[in-house]
Amino acid sequence: MATLTLNPSLPLPIFPLPLPSPLRRRSAASTAARTDGSAPVLPPVVVASTRRRLFIWMLLENHCFVDFNMETASQHFDPRTFSIKLWPPSGSTRLMLVERMTKNLSTESIFSRKYGLLSKEEASENAKRIEDACFAAANEHFNKEPDGDGSSAVQLYAKETSKLMLEVLKRGPRPKEDGEVTVVGESRPLGKTVFDISGGRRAFIDAEEARELLSPLTEKGDLYTKICFSNRSFGIDAATVAEPILTSLKKQLKEVDLSDIVAGRPEDEALEVMRIFSLALEGCVLRYLNLSDNALGEKGVRAFGALLKSQNSLEELYLMNDGISEEAAKALNELVPSTEKIKILHFHNNMTGDEGADAISQILKRSPALEDFRCSSTRVGSEGGIALSEALEACTHLKKLDLRDNIFGVDAGIALSKTIGKLVGLTEVYLSYLNLEDQGAIAIADALKQSAPSLDVLEIAGNEITAKAAPALAECVVSKQFLRKLNLSENELKDEGAVLIGKALEGHTQLKELDLNTNMIRRVGARCLVQAVSSKPDFVLLNINGNAISEEGIDELKEILKASNKSVGVLGPLDENDPEGEGEEEGEEEAEGEEGTAGDEGELESKLQELKV
Template sequence: MQPSFEDFVAMDAMSPNSQRRPFSIKLWPPSLNTRLMLVDRITNNLSSQSIFTQKYGSLSKEEAAENAKQIEDAAFASANQHYEKEPDGDGSSAVQLYAKECSKQILEVLKRGPRAIEDGEVIKVEKVTRANETFFDISKGQRAFIGAEEAQELLRPLKEPGNSYTKICFSNRSFGLDAAYVAEPILKSLKDQLQEVDLSDFIAGRSEDEALDIMNIFSAALEGCVLKSLNLSNNALGEKGVRAFEKLLKSQSSLEELYLMNNGISKEAARAICELIPSTEKLRVLQFHNNMTGDEGAIAISEVVRCSPLLEDFRCSSTRVESEGGIALSKALLT
């Protein structure tokens, strides 16, 4: 029977000592030699025959070695971060986490399968998430509708205990109602750490009723986050959409960046924005272009501008604003 991951580390910690003296065994951190041995073992697990590779397929030696290094690095970073929180311990809990993370990531890589080849070019597999990553982004690739199953898979890294994500981007993926229900508890669990949220273009192609329900779910889930940046662009919000985000907007008093581009913002929607956001004292960026605001909407937005003394980046082009609205905005910018 092969030794377990924990055995590798424990054996490393029990190297013979020629002098007899009281000592305490520290199981963490493992030596470089132990880490290299583990990488070799993971490589074999990914490329050799087993019940898992028979089910999901095995990787080539080259691809397996590349993934093995990423897996071990990510697991070590996660376990080391855990150990730093309990430096007086013997490191056994860090070793257990190290082993658990490795096993979990091995299975995920096998489920994902080997690299695909398209038009003669190798498509590289997505790198294993590291414990210290702060930006979670699902916007890459083609626009796509996603349901509950896809949401579970895409958002899995956000459920990892101890993750460090402070910025999320859900743009370019159209969430259905079932996917929104999957995202809801995940977002609630991140309330205390999120600082930047990008929900631009995340309901494309949905009916108005479904889109409003989805926006209400996301708004309630994110209510209370202390955000620095919020992007709700490209969602055809209108007044109904703005008010669907009421809970989220009303809880924001520290925003530094707000993006509401290409949202079909009418004069009524502009008034709703002015009404719902409690404070813009820290706002530095307000991008509002390509809307249907008109003069009356511009007058409402001018109140937001007037109450934003730190504003340095303001865009309001292509909003059907004429002289009356333009004058109101100009005066607000001068205050």
């Protein structure tokens, strides 16, 4: 039993970490209860990963729990005895902490009212600097601590992070130099063409503040072509002040960013503000329009109707995190009359659903110049996925396709494969978490093999892909010699799939990142992956965390890298690797067939003969 007691008086502006994605991304089929009423069994590596992540998550969440009993926690996972180390945190965990700190440093608080609010850029710089410094200090402490489990290192990490964040908040934003983006109290443009007030404090603004902030727009002789009002919440009085100013700029504006301009406002007031801005800008000949983060819904879309209907030259349209429902999507299809010139169309993080996707597909059919389409996290199922896939055939200039985190399933995956085979200009494809399974993944891999010769990013993570689909994936990879990044994480490729992927990547000199974390890979597969990337001059990260590689296997991987003059840091974090998992699985195999690892390796080698490289 491991017991920790933490000091509740220490501030900790770091928020809870998400549980490992394998638990969040499991399909309905894999999470359903068994017929005998028992709970489904997770792979050993996922269980071990969850134990460790849950403990650190609870540790960082409140900084105040007492006597957390590891034996009690383990009862919820597995009755076996286990031991974990709390340090070091994984790379993804550190990145999450930086993101949380950035958000806290750039959000209005009692400190920002007194000392000023940091811009997102400055907050991000400080967050990275703080995390690096605190990690280094905690890591040095960990190397010296007698207990060796990392608990005191985590406490030091949290304490120092809190202290340094407080110092940054009290110091406030750095003095602005000539040419920088606007901060609170100042509205100087970038080269008299860009007017941006998003860098100031995020707060409601009234008529007086609006008059002061927007005063540079009234000066004669300006050449403003882009305005950004993001990160400020306009009321009706402030919008009324802005209306004549915007009207006076109609003939020169080309880019307008009105994202996040009504945060915290009552619906009626927010809709009226949208109507005021819409009428003021009606008739502008815009190439760029961003209406994201406004919780539009159908009412909001129609409130911007005058502006949308007057646009015939739009090249970029962003409607992310806007509550774009089925009705809102239909309103967009109705109100955006001309999309012939649109090159970028983003609908990320909405509640579009299948019928909404059908409305968006009508827009796609009228967008032959589209190069970048993002419809990720929009709750689109099989029917909507098929509609979008078929509509994308009209977008023959498409370069970047992002459909991540939807519920397409196999049928939509097959429909998408038919379209992908015709999109020869694709350079980036993001198809993670679509429930493609083997059949859908094979169809897409076969389609890509015949198209997209310049593909440099391919992500198909979290699709329940097994070793059955590995030969098709490997042959697809072989045909993509310009790949810079390949992500097949959170699948079930195992050693057989890993060996085939590793063999397929032998000639890819431009590869920089390869991610096969959480794939039930053991020593054999991991060795093949490391051998494949060790000679690549620009390679920076191989993520094989969350697998079941023995300690001896890890040592072997490091020796391979050293022999190739590669830093062992290329391996990335291995904190969620389960070194016991390999032995358990091998033991089961020996009990069944008495073949062991040698038999596995022989079978894997024979599979290589089927791969045409």
